[in-house]
Amino acid sequence: xxxxxxxxxxxxxxxxxxxxxxxxxxxxxxxxxxxxxxxxxxxxxxxxxxxxxxxxxxxxxxxxxxxxxxxxxxxxxxxxxxxxxxxxxxxxxxxxxxxxxxxxxxxxxxxxxxxxxxxxxxxxxxxxxxxxxxxxxxxxxxxxxxxxxxxxxxxxxxxxxxxxxxxxxxxxxxxxxxxxxxxxxxxxxxxxxxxxxxxxxxxxxxxxxxxxxxxxxxxxxxxxxxxxxxxxxxxxxxxxxxxxxxxxxxxxxxxxxxxxxxxxxxxxxxxxxxxxxxxxxxxxxxxxxxxxxxxxxxxxxxxxxxxxxxxxxxxxx
Amino acid sequence: xxxxxxxxxxxxxxxxxxxxxxxxxxxxxxxxxxxxxxxxxxxxxxxxxxxxxxxxxxxxxxxxxxxxxxxxxxxxxxxxxxxxxxxxxxxxxxxxxxxxxxxxxxxxxxxxxxxxxxxxxxxxxxxxxxxxxxxxxxxxxxxxxxxxxxxxxxxxxxxxxxxxxxxxxxxxxxxxxxxxxxxxxxxxxxxxxxxxxxxxxxxxxxxxxxxxxxxxxxxxxxxxxxxxxxxxxxxxxxxxxxxxxxxxxxxxxxxxxxxxxxxxxxxxxxxxxxxxxxxxxxxxxx
Ligand SMILES: Cc1ncc(C[n+]2csc(CCOP(=O)(O)OP(=O)(O)O)c2C)c(N)n1
Numbered sequence: 001x002x003x004x005x006x007x008x009x010x011x012x013x014x015x016x017x018x019x020x021x022x023x024x025x026x027x028x029x030x031x032x033x034x035x036x037x038x039x040x041x042x043x044x045x046x047x048x049x050x051x052x053x054x055x056x057x058x059x060x061x062x063x064x065x066x067x068x069x070x071x072x073x074x075x076x077x078x079x080x081x082x083x084x085x086x087x088x089x090x091x092x093x094x095x096x097x098x099x100x101x102x103x104x105x106x107x108x109x110x111x112x113x114x115x116x117x118x119x120x121x122x123x124x125x126x127x128x129x130x131x132x133x134x135x136x137x138x139x140x141x142x143x144x145x146x147x148x149x150x151x152x153x154x155x156x157x158x159x160x161x162x163x164x165x166x167x168x169x170x171x172x173x174x175x176x177x178x179x180x181x182x183x184x185x186x187x188x189x190x191x192x193x194x195x196x197x198x199x200x201x202x203x204x205x206x207x208x209x210x211x212x213x214x215x216x217x218x219x220x221x222x223x224x225x226x227x228x229x230x231x232x233x234x235x236x237x238x239x240x241x242x243x244x245x246x247x248x249x250x251x252x253x254x255x256x257x258x259x260x261x262x263x264x265x266x267x268x269x270x271x272x273x274x275x276x277x278x279x280x281x282x283x284x285x286x287x288x289x290x291x292x293x294x295x296x297x298x299x300x301x302x303x304x305x306x307x308x309x310x311x312x313x314x315x316x317x
Numbered sequence: 318x319x320x321x322x323x324x325x326x327x328x329x330x331x332x333x334x335x336x337x338x339x340x341x342x343x344x345x346x347x348x349x350x351x352x353x354x355x356x357x358x359x360x361x362x363x364x365x366x367x368x369x370x371x372x373x374x375x376x377x378x379x380x381x382x383x384x385x386x387x388x389x390x391x392x393x394x395x396x397x398x399x400x401x402x403x404x405x406x407x408x409x410x411x412x413x414x415x416x417x418x419x420x421x422x423x424x425x426x427x428x429x430x431x432x433x434x435x436x437x438x439x440x441x442x443x444x445x446x447x448x449x450x451x452x453x454x455x456x457x458x459x460x461x462x463x464x465x466x467x468x469x470x471x472x473x474x475x476x477x478x479x480x481x482x483x484x485x486x487x488x489x490x491x492x493x494x495x496x497x498x499x500x501x502x503x504x505x506x507x508x509x510x511x512x513x514x515x516x517x518x519x520x521x522x523x524x525x526x527x528x529x530x531x532x533x534x535x536x537x538x539x540x541x542x543x544x545x546x547x548x549x550x551x552x553x554x555x556x557x558x559x560x561x562x563x564x565x566x567x568x569x570x571x572x573x574x575x576x577x578x579x580x581x582x583x584x585x586x587x588x589x590x591x592x593x594x595x596x597x598x599x600x601x602x603x
Binding site for chain 2: 001002003004005006007008009012035036037038039040054056057059061062073084085089117118119120121122188290291292293296297300
């Protein structure tokens with residue numbers, strides 16, 4: 001039976017980022033949440049903190065400039081928005097007004113990779129490449145909702161610009177038992193240990209990686225899965241260790257394969273002169289991916305769990 | 318004065334278009350931007366079926382008027398207005414819209430769907446592209462017009478005003494903007510945070526010729542189109558159309574929640590009943 005749903009259902013769905021920003025604003029009088037008509041997660045926040053909420057209308061460049069101004073006066077502005085418009089429309093403002101002045105602006109972006117389903121205008125496949133190339137910018141990509149909260153709390157003492165890439169950012173799947181792990185900027189997390197190969201993933205793709213690892217267990221293959229939520233700075237030691245211990249390395253990501261995490265990992269081992277036996281990257285090739293759901297497109301472009309499992313098998317042949 | 322017979326014909330087309338929009342929204346389980354679709358329905362019928370020189374049989378004719386849907390999230394409304402003109406097949410839209418491999422995406426893509434003039438969906442970019450088309454036409458001495466449909470919320474973007482400035486400065490008389498002035502953005506009403514009034518004066522200040530109209534009254538739409546000056550006019554023209562988001566479906570009008578959504582069978586029927594009733598009030602095309 002088809003049911004009615006609308007934008008209101010989306011507005012009222014729980015979002016960890018939306019809950020956490022309220023928690024932060026209560027505690028810190030210098031926290032602001034600002035948006036360019038994309039504050040779906042801020043329905044409650046804007047009622048609770050009307051003075052520290054700005055909606056500029058659909059004007060992302062202006063918003064980035066305003067964030068810089070707020071930050072210059074000691075505030076910590078959190079920009080809420082959709083990734084392509086936040087990272088691309090406002091790219092030069094992000095670089096020059098925010099990063100050049102090394103200001104503690106937080107970017108909370110939703111719709112990572114091809115998860116929007118809305119086509120190439122709304123897909124976010126270049127964002128990590130763009131944001132990581134900005135000097136002073138920190139780049140994180142997170143799927144687990146508790147990790148989102150922890151990182152937002154932790155960001156209060158972090159003096160630099162920080163980009164947080166989320167998938168839907170609403171009702172995302174939980175991966176780690178709350179309180180069991182410590183998340184830090186510059187660290188990766190071994191979500192599953194194994195000796196035969198390593199899959200590096202970030203955000204939602206960590207789930208796909210774990211599912212691929214599950215299916216490989218049946219073939220007697222033990223895969224290490226590393227959640228590389230901190231893409232810049234990256235946990236170099238963890239990369240080198242995985243290369244040395246498992247030999248085979250696969251990077252799985254919902255991003256262009258030639259300017260995302262795969263490139264970061266390749267840089268790390270190439271610079272260290274420690275090479276994997278085999279290295280493979282799965283993700284979005286150089287295409288405008290078109291319409292369809294995130295899941296369908298992952299399958300079409302060969303970077304879902306099935307593709308990941310067979311890539312690992314091939315490496316081990 | 319608009320020809321009453323022509324107005325009836327267009328009203329009937331708009332009625333057909335609303336029914337098709339609701340039918341699709343009741344069929345597809347993903348996003349249809351139904352609020353903004355219904356607010357541009359009458360305007361798009363006015364343009365594709367009266368105002369613009371277009372030929373679905375010859376979509377590359379150099380003499381055709383060009384149309385850019387800058388508020389690309391209203392893609393479905395453009396697809397359906399064009400379908401009623403003979404461009405596309407509605408059954409194919411029903412079968413494939415939004416799905417993997419479809420030509421009919423949530424936002425229009427020129428490469429996937431020939432007949433669409435320009436790929437859009439990222440707001441604020443259409444008018445500048447339209448300015449480019451208008452410059453080209455002028456220098457090639459072509460006599461067609463370039464139309465660009467924008468959302469009012471969309472005109473918060475700086476690029477819109479940068480383009481408006483260029484068009485006003487270069488006196489691009491072959492350029493026609495249309496603003497869907499429904500006084501709603503995605504998450505707020507005009508005036509909650511951003512205040513766009515005095516709206517028409519903003520365009521006048523950029524040296525545009527302004528025509529104001531009721532974007533749901535076909536007489537007003539036809540009159541406005543008739544008032545667009547010849548392309549030799551030393552100013553670009555903007556039609557500022559007062560509209561209602563969700564127009565024609567009582568439970569959708571003026572509701573932030575109905576920026577986008579999908580309908581159950583029951584709500585589809587309710588919406589269709591509203592559309593029938595409104596059409597009957599207009600005399601049912603008679
Ligand atoms: C650059 C950009 N920013 C944000 C969005 C997300 N978005 C899609 S529709 C919309 C609201 C549009 O409001 P308006 O232009 O008034 O159109 P309407 O109300 O008629 O739907 C927003 C913010 C987008 N598509 N592009």
